[in-house]
Amino acid sequence: xxxxxxxxxxxxxxxxxxxxxxxxxxxxxxxxxxxxxxxxxxxxxxxxxxxxxxxxxxxxxxxxxxxxxxxxxxxxxxxxxxxxxxxxxxxxxxxxxxxxxxxxxxxxxxxxxxxxxxxxxxxxxxxxxxxxxxxxxxxxxxxxxxxxxxxxxxxxxxxxxxxxxxxxxxxxxxxxxxxxxxxxxxxxxxxxxxxxxxxxxxxxxxxxxxxxxxxxxxxxxxxxxxxxxxxxxxxxxxxxxxxxxxxxxxxxxxxxxxxxxxxxxxxxxxxxxxxxxxxxxxxxxxxxxxxxxxxxxxxxxxxxxxxxxxxxxxxxxxxxxxxxxxxxxxxxxxxxxxxxxxxxxxxxxxxxxxxxxxxxxxxxxxxxxxxxxxxxxxxxxxxxxxxxxxxxxxxxxxxxxxxxx
Amino acid sequence: xxxxxxxxxxxxxxxxxxxxxxxxxxxxxxxxxxxxxxxxxxxxxxxxxxxxxxxxxxxxxxxxxxxxxxxxxxxxxxxxxxxxxxxxxxxxxxxxxxxxxxxxxxxxxxxxxxxxxxxxxxxxxxxxxxxxxxxxxxxxxxxxxxxxxxxxxxxxxxxxxxxxxxxxxxxxxxxxxxxxxxxxxxxxxxxxxxxxxxxxxxxxxxxxxxxxxxxxxxxxxxxxxxxxxx
Numbered sequence: 234x235x236x237x238x239x240x241x242x243x244x245x246x247x248x249x250x251x252x253x254x255x256x257x258x259x260x261x262x263x264x265x266x267x268x269x270x271x272x273x274x275x276x277x278x279x280x281x282x283x284x285x286x287x288x289x290x291x292x293x294x295x296x297x298x299x300x301x302x303x304x305x306x307x308x309x310x311x312x313x314x315x316x317x318x319x320x321x322x323x324x325x326x327x328x329x330x331x332x333x334x335x336x337x338x339x340x341x342x343x344x345x346x347x348x349x350x351x352x353x354x355x356x357x358x359x360x361x362x363x364x365x366x367x368x369x370x371x372x373x374x375x376x377x378x379x380x381x382x383x384x385x386x387x388x389x390x391x392x393x394x395x396x397x398x399x400x401x402x403x404x405x406x407x408x409x410x411x412x413x414x415x416x417x418x419x420x421x422x423x424x425x426x427x428x429x430x431x432x433x434x435x436x437x438x439x440x441x442x443x444x445x446x447x448x449x450x451x452x453x454x455x456x457x458x459x460x461x462x463x464x465x466x467x468x469x470x471x472x473x474x475x476x477x478x479x480x481x482x483x484x485x486x487x488x489x490x491x492x493x494x495x496x497x498x499x500x501x502x503x504x505x506x507x508x509x510x511x512x513x514x515x516x517x518x519x520x521x522x523x524x525x526x527x528x529x530x531x532x533x534x535x536x537x538x539x540x541x542x543x544x545x546x547x548x549x550x551x552x553x554x555x556x557x558x559x560x561x562x563x564x565x566x567x568x569x570x571x572x573x574x575x576x577x578x579x580x581x582x583x584x585x586x587x588x589x590x591x592x593x594x595x596x597x598x599x600x601x602x603x604x605x606x607x608x609x610x611x612x613x614x615x616x617x618x619x620x621x622x623x624x625x626x627x628x629x630x631x632x633x634x635x636x637x638x
Numbered sequence: 639x640x641x642x643x644x645x646x647x648x649x650x651x652x653x654x655x656x657x658x659x660x661x662x663x664x665x666x667x668x669x670x671x672x673x674x675x676x677x678x679x680x681x682x683x684x685x686x687x688x689x690x691x692x693x694x695x696x697x698x699x700x701x702x703x704x705x706x707x708x709x710x711x712x713x714x715x716x717x718x719x720x721x722x723x724x725x726x727x728x729x730x731x732x733x734x735x736x737x738x739x740x741x742x743x744x745x746x747x748x749x750x751x752x753x754x755x756x757x758x759x760x761x762x763x764x765x766x767x768x769x770x771x772x773x774x775x776x777x778x779x780x781x782x783x784x785x786x787x788x789x790x791x792x793x794x795x796x797x798x799x800x801x802x803x804x805x806x807x808x809x810x811x812x813x814x815x816x817x818x819x820x821x822x823x824x825x826x827x828x829x830x831x832x833x834x835x836x837x838x839x840x841x842x843x844x845x846x847x848x849x850x851x852x853x854x855x856x857x858x859x860x861x862x863x864x865x866x867x868x
Contacts, residue, residue, distance in 0.1 A: 235753070237747075243735045244735060518672070544731065550692075551719060555748075583705045635692070
């Protein structure tokens with residue numbers, strides 16, 4: 234075994250240029266496969282990750298355009314759903330109001346979110362990742378207290394670069410009505426999801442207040458046409474969605490009218506995933522064809538090698554090599570040839586993937602499974618395309634082989 | 639040692655039958671040094687191939703070292719060749735990419751001898767042919783006579799029952815021929831049975847017995863009266 238291994242290596246290194254050119258097909262094939270898989274998987278997991286951040290376990294509950302005012306979701310509906318549906322973790326409207334915000338120092342446009350105390354869990358922009366102070370509580374919601382949570386960026390803009398602005402006053406005005414709010418918390422800026430919509434200059438200030446408070450500026454906000462729901466596990470999405478819709482239909486006496494619908498990010502994620510998967514598979518198939526071409530190269534060179542070494546094979550047989558010994562020797566040579574090609578391809582593929590990925594600003598993903606797969610696959614190419622030349626060598630008649638010039 | 643009885647070998651070429659060996663019987667005892675002679679086409683090469691278990695025959699029987707080897711499978715033949723027969727070829731047939739030591743070790747690789755023992759036994763064999771100091775060299779770095787000595791070391795390393803040499807001096811000058819014949823004689827003196835095919839009558843004079851073939855038949859079989867001992 235060891236002696237055979239050494240013999241195979243000797244023969245590969247004896248014709249360095251030829252061996253390298255033979256490997257080139259395999260190297261290119263494996264490089265392509267690894268780079269595509271790594272970049273593709275990296276892109277997929279990045280997109281998946283983004284969607285998971287956005288809330289794979291988030292359900293968006295909305296009311297149809299056909300609905301009349303009485304069909305809209307009420308604050309009492311929210312409470313009932315939260316109390317009666319077990320797997321439902323958080324539920325909050327994210328009513329939105331765009332107006333102007335004023336501090337003692339400056340004024341800006343503002344987007345104010347109004348919700349229940351669960352807003353801190355359902356809203357992507359005003360999450361409960363507080364740097365100072367706290368979120369508003371149930372009492373403040375129930376009593377419509379004039380309190381607000383502001384984003385760190387907003388605080389910086391309104392208070393000349395200060396961030397710890399807890400206790401400060403701000404004024405919100407909307408269509409001629411104004412409201413003075415006390416800042417009780419500052420959240421870390423996490424506006425990746427909205428940042429794309431605004432340039433830095435026009436970036437509005439984001440704040441969160443109890444819905445009840447926001448309603449004093451615009452009473453219409455209390456008629457909810459959409460609410461956001463969080464469940465703890467993706468598995469609960471379907472059952473919670475159905476229960477919510479049924480409960481709303483019952484409470485509003487609109488069973489079967491199809492007024493309420495629940496949608497989830499996961500559904501769009503699945504679609505993107507499958508399109509991306511199809512694309513990766515297609516390119517991988519093209520790369521696999523390159524590998525097959527490489528394999529044919531291996532077969533070709535092994536056939537040449539068998540012919541060149543006919544006398545050697547005859548001598549080996551005379552010295553006592555059996556059919557299997559010769560078969561194994563040549564098979565080993567083609568497998569090592571393919572495997573070295575595979576390993577070089579693996580290294581080049583990883584380098585290429587890192588290069589492409591850093592240009593595309595994603596993290597390439599190379600799993601141990603992919604590495605093992607590549608090594609197995611290149612060995613398999615070596616065996617598959619090596620078996621015919623090896624059998625040809627093994628079946629040579631020793632007398633004919635010894636006579637070969 | 640070798641007991642060949644009524645052996646017949648027929649080649650079928652394009653519908654025609656060519657009788658390469660016709661009813662040949664030959665006994666060779668342990669310790670003999672025999673030349674097989676004859677013009678080309680006489681059947682001497684076929685004889686050598688059959689004796690060396692490289693070829694099969696159609697009729698008759700062959701007993702080698704007490705074992706009936708008349709009808710073996712390919713793998714069985716390979717094992718018998720490995721253990722009982724040492725080959726020396728006209729054109730040396732060394733492995734060009736392997737060192738001299740590795741060349742001599744090769745039959746033991748096929749006999750599944752451990753690496754340590756392979757090395758020891760190869761060194762002993764190389765010492766016998768006077769090449770123990772060049773073991774790391776490749777075959778293309780040594781002379782023709784030295785190549786043939788490596789081939790002889792390779793042939794004896796598994797301690798075979800018989801050494802079969804096919805025109806071993808055919809590619810060598812007369813001085814080197816004598817060196818090689820001396821090695822064969824020395825090995826024979828130590829008890830090794832040697833069978834050598836040659837078409838040179840003067841080379842045959844260094845052996846103890848000459849068997850002559852013509853047209854597929856064994857025509858003549860006699861002892862060399864005064865073999866030249868080198």
